[in-house]
Amino acid sequence: MSDVIRLKVKRQDRPDAEPYWEEFALPWKPRHNVVSLLMALRENPVNAKGERVAPVVFEANCMEEVCGSCTMIINGKVKQACSTLIEGLQQPITLEPMTKFPVVRDLLVDRQRMFDALRKVRAWVPIDGAWDIHVHAPRISPREWELNYDFSRCMTCGCCMEACPQYHPGSQFIGPSPLGQAWLFNNHPTGKFSAEDRLHALMGPGGITDCGNAQNCVRACPKEIKLTDAIAKLGRQTTSQMLKDIFSR
Amino acid sequence: MSAPPVDRHFALRKLHSLLGVVPIGAFLAFHLFENSLAHAWHGLSAAEWTEEVVHKIDGMPYIELAEILLIALPILFHGIYGLIIWLEGRANPLRYGYFRNWMYVVQRVAGAIALVFVLTHVWQTRVQVLLGHVTKDELYARMAAVFSSPAQQAWYALGILAAVVHLANGLWLVGITWGLTTAPRSQRIATGLWAAVGVALLVLGTLALTGFQAPLNLAHLALR
Ligand code: SF4
Ligand code: SF4
Ligand code: FES
Numbered sequence: 524m525s526d527v528i529r530l531k532v533k534r535q536d537r538p539d540a541e542p543y544w545e546e547f548a549l550p551w552k553p554r555h556n557v558v559s560l561l562m563a564l565r566e567n568p569v570n571a572k573g574e575r576v577a578p579v580v581f582e583a584n585c586m587e588e589v590c591g592s593c594t595m596i597i598n599g600k601v602k603q604a605c606s607t608l609i610e611g612l613q614q615p616i617t618l619e620p621m622t623k624f625p626v627v628r629d630l631l632v633d634r635q636r637m638f639d640a641l642r643k644v645r646a647w648v649p650i651d652g653a654w655d656i657h658v659h660a661p662r663i664s665p666r667e668w669e670l671n672y673d674f675s676r677c678m679t680c681g682c683c684m685e686a687c688p689q690y691h692p693g694s695q696f697i698g699p700s701p702l703g704q705a706w707l708f709n710n711h712p713t714g715k716f717s718a719e720d721r722l723h724a725l726m727g728p729g730g731i732t733d734c735g736n737a738q739n740c741v742r743a744c745p746k747e748i749k750l751t752d753a754i755a756k757l758g759r760q761t762t763s764q765m766l767k768d769i770f771s772r
Numbered sequence: 773m774s775a776p777p778v779d780r781h782f783a784l785r786k787l788h789s790l791l792g793v794v795p796i797g798a799f800l801a802f803h804l805f806e807n808s809l810a811h812a813w814h815g816l817s818a819a820e821w822t823e824e825v826v827h828k829i830d831g832m833p834y835i836e837l838a839e840i841l842l843i844a845l846p847i848l849f850h851g852i853y854g855l856i857i858w859l860e861g862r863a864n865p866l867r868y869g870y871f872r873n874w875m876y877v878v879q880r881v882a883g884a885i886a887l888v889f890v891l892t893h894v895w896q897t898r899v900q901v902l903l904g905h906v907t908k909d910e911l912y913a914r915m916a917a918v919f920s921s922p923a924q925q926a927w928y929a930l931g932i933l934a935a936v937v938h939l940a941n942g943l944w945l946v947g948i949t950w951g952l953t954t955a956p957r958s959q960r961i962a963t964g965l966w967a968a969v970g971v972a973l974l975v976l977g978t979l980a981l982t983g984f985q986a987p988l989n990l991a992h993l994a995l996r
Contacts, residue, residue, distance in 0.1 A: 599867060688876060691862045732785035735861055736945050737876035739868045752955050759951020768777040
């Protein structure tokens with residue numbers, strides 16, 4: 524085991540600045556993950572040439588792979604920095620910001636477009652009102668519950684969006700994660716009431732038809748959410764919605 | 773006027789997908805089948821093939837209308853709109869080298885090759901008939917002449933391969949986008965099924981590709 528950790532970071536000083544690579548060498552410590560390594564670097568921001576530089580900017584919060592904020596490209600693959608251990612990574616370790624979202628600074632990106640897409644597909648359950656609706660939450664079978672739970676673990680990290688060939692700054696596509704959430708709320712006993720609105724949102728430009736079925740998303744998702752199942756089921760739901768729209772109006 | 777019942781973008785994508793199956797996919801299968809009959813394996817001579825295939829189809833009612841509405845226009849729409857779809861993506865198979873991600877690229881490349889091939893093929897055959905350079909009765913000899921050039925034969929082999937791969941994988945995609953195969957197991961089975969159909973079509977294509985014999989060769993065979 525070597526006693527230094529060599530790091531190569533793709534840095535960018537401003538949203539509109541040119542990116543550049545900077546190398547670092549940090550002392551080896553057991554059980555480092557990429558976030559703790561970046562924290563150590565923040566304490567002593569000196570590059571491999573011995574120059575003191577601005578600390579590398581990154582985002583992290585939960586440190587247990589549930590918030591999604593630390594997502595970045597590590598050695599060419601998109602994943603969470605907090606759950607990626609340094610042991611077993613090939614050196615020098617390369618860190619890049621995700622390419623599908625605008626870079627704010629260094630490894631910090633703005634994932635707003637993904638949150639906007641969630642709003643577009645109404646990824647919520649419309650129950651809250653100012654009155655008492657006098658009924659209990661509807662019953663749901665354990666099997667459905669389990670399936671829905673799977674999708675509810677999405678942390679809008681953006682891995683699936685990063686890997687998707689159809690999703691990029693120049694495309695209108697809303698991307699795999701919002702599709703998965705649209706399916707989840709269409710399968711929710713109360714969410715079902717607005718299923719048609721969600722389907723119509725998905726049947727516009729940038730919607731379900733813009734998926735190219737490369738199926739990278741399902742491979743990239745750290746939560747193993749069955750995104751391609753949701754996409755195909757939404758294909759079925761939108762097909763029947765189309766028939767309804769044409770023949771039953 | 774009230775809004776159309778289905779969003780224009782959605783309708784165009786669905787039309788693009790549907791036309792790829794019928795009539796285009798169905799026509800490709802039929803076309804490979806009829807031309808495979810030129811192979812000696814089926815026991816048809818040049819004259820018999822011309823009678824069986826060219827004359828029978830030519831004698832169908834409304835054939836010119838069908839050629840335009842069921843073949844030419846659907847292929848042009850499917851091809852041009854397909855190129856637009858290609859431009860909307862950013863393929864990344866080198867970073868994410870999964871089989872399906874490669875098929876995403878293959879589908880686009882094969883589609884483009886097939887489109888260019890179909891244009892050259894129609895130019896060499898149907899358009900030459902329209903221009904009066906060949907008669908329909910001479911089509912067999914025309915194909916034999918085309919295939920006497922190894923470069924042409926290779927181009928046809930590539931074109932047929934591209935068209936068949938694009939169709940077989942396209943049918944797999946249709947299973948998902950229209951919502952028939954919605955889980956990994958059924959999608960895996962569909963992969964095998966459409967691959968088998970693709971291989972069968974390639975067999976027909978190979979028969980067609982090697983079937984058209986130059987008249988000289990035929991005469992030679994007859995002499996023996
Ligand atoms: S299946 Fe492919 S194109 Fe569709 S959302 Fe997933 S990664 Fe993107
Ligand atoms: S679906 Fe998976 S990869 Fe995509 S944002 Fe949610 S957790 Fe991340
Ligand atoms: S810090 Fe929350 S997922 Fe990594």
